[in-house]
Amino acid sequence: MTVLSSLRQDEVDENARSSYFNLPALDVSVAFPQATPVSQFPPCASDYYQFDDLLTSDERTIRMKVRECMEKDIAPIITKYWEKAEFPFHVVPKFAALHIAGGTIKGYGCPGHSITASAIAVAEFARVDASCCTFFSVHSLAMLTIALCGSEAQKQKYLPSMAQLNTVGCWALTEPDYGSDASSLRTTATKVEGGWILEGQKRWIGNSTFADLLIIFARNTTTNQINGYIVKKNAPGLTATKIENKIGLRIVQNGDILLKKVFVPDEDRLTGVNSFQDTNKVFLAVSRIMVAWQPIGMSMGVYDMCYR
Ligand SMILES: Cc1cc2nc3c(=O)[nH]c(=O)nc-3n(C[C@H](O)[C@H](O)[C@H](O)COP(=O)(O)OP(=O)(O)OC[C@H]3O[C@@H](n4cnc5c(N)ncnc54)[C@H](O)[C@@H]3O)c2cc1C
Known part of the structure; x- marks a missing residue:
């Protein structure tokens, strides 16, 4: 010993x-004299295409803050979590301390950054670890959905604690039989007194095995349109089972969600989601831009590794 x-x-x-x-x-x-331990992420080889010149000084500060956290706090510990396909929960407070959760959202304890600042933060996350980046992006997507489609009361209730990562979110659209064609999803939402009953399944949902709050999309059985709901972790009838044996993004805890007569009170229905087009508001507004920056960050990391 x-x-x-x-x-x-x-x-x-x-x-x-x-x-x-x-x-x-x-x-x-x-x-291998040239080898260094995997725990030492190589320094950024160069400023790719003088990209920094295009950023404001605030955006450069955010970039360096995320880079430092990822190189110092994440790179040294992340490989063993990758091997075990586990999530390093103890790093969540370090992400919270960056004060970047909720990126572009203004108010409610969120930073109100530019889209560019959020995008470069995503790239810096992904440069060192794509799984941590996905954890953060999925959480941000849940926040953005509440910000764009939630009521004033929902924004005040959920966003401040999500901005501090005291409440972690996930975002559940995909189902076992509906992925690319998500607009055909089958999970149902039926109106009952005081709320809604959700029934169905979701698949691949990142963060869902531990998220405190789940954004669930379901088909309204009266209008046949897609609606959105905020579901709490311990809601009776809700289970999320980890998808095992992934070969990629191993640290992301993807889950299979089962909803068996899950009751959601009226106050937790996202009144801004009344059709599939409304889910796209969130996707098109910011989320897909952020997803595009993820492989850019990963490519930067690959370049730095090769350069070393
Ligand atoms: C790591 C990971 C994390 C994820 N996280 C989330 C999450 O947090 N929330 C969430 O809601 N979802 C999540 N997803 C689900 C993701 O959005 C779906 O995997 C994606 O939409 C594709 O759906 P599918 O897996 O059912 O594949 P399919 O739709 O079955 O596609 C399989 C293949 O067929 C091709 N294909 C499909 N339709 C057509 C067509 N009409 N014409 C030609 N080719 C076609 C596709 O390009 C693909 O190559 C995640 C998935 C992964 C792998």
């Missing part, structure tokens, strides 16, 4: 490997 505790994690892993396969211990730094 004393010996192990004086070793770096990569050395411990290497010792375990060599004893398991009965091989002599390999000194990585001798075999």
Whole structure:
């Protein structure tokens, strides 16, 4: 134990490997002099295309703040979470301390950044770890839906705590049989006294195994249109089961959601979602732009790795 505790994690892993396969211990730094431990993310190789010149000083500050957090707090610990396909819950307060959740939303404790600032933050997340980026993006999507489609009371109730990541959100549109053609979704919402009964299934929903609040889209059985609802984590009849054995985004906790007669009070219906086009308001307004910046960030990370 004393010996192990004086070793770096990569050395411990290497010792375990060599004893398991009965091989002599390999000194990585001798075999591959150019190699550095995976826990050290290489510094940014250059300012790609002088991109910084296009940013305001506030946007540059946000960029550097996210970069520093990702290189210092995330890169050193993330590989083992990737291996185990687990989410590093202890880093959530570090993300909260960046004060960037809710990006473009103005008021309600949100930063009201420019779209460019949010986009470059997404890229800096993805540069080091695409899963953490997805965690953050899905949460932001839930926030944006409340901001764009929620009532004043819902915005005041949920957004401040989501901005501090004290309440984590997820966003559930996709179903087992409806992905690309999400507008055909089958989960139903039936009006009852004082609220709605949701019945159906969702698949692939990021953050859903632990999210405090789930944005669920369902078909109104009276109008046949798609409506949106805010569902709480412990709602009776709601279960979210982790999808195992993924080969990508392994740290993202994707879930299969089952809704069995889940009651949602009237006050938690998103009155701004009355058709599938309304879900697109959120998608088209900001979300797809952010998704596009994710591979840009990942490409930056790949470039930095190769440059090293
Ligand atoms: C890691 C991960 C995280 C996700 N997170 C979320 C989330 O948080 N919330 C959420 O709601 N959803 C989420 N999704 C679901 C995602 O939005 C769907 O996977 C996506 O919409 C595709 O749907 P599908 O998987 O059912 O594939 P399908 O729609 O079945 O598509 C399978 C293949 O067929 C092709 N295809 C489909 N239709 C056509 C057509 N008409 N013509 C030609 N080709 C076609 C597609 O391009 C694809 O190659 C996530 C998915 C993943 C993998």
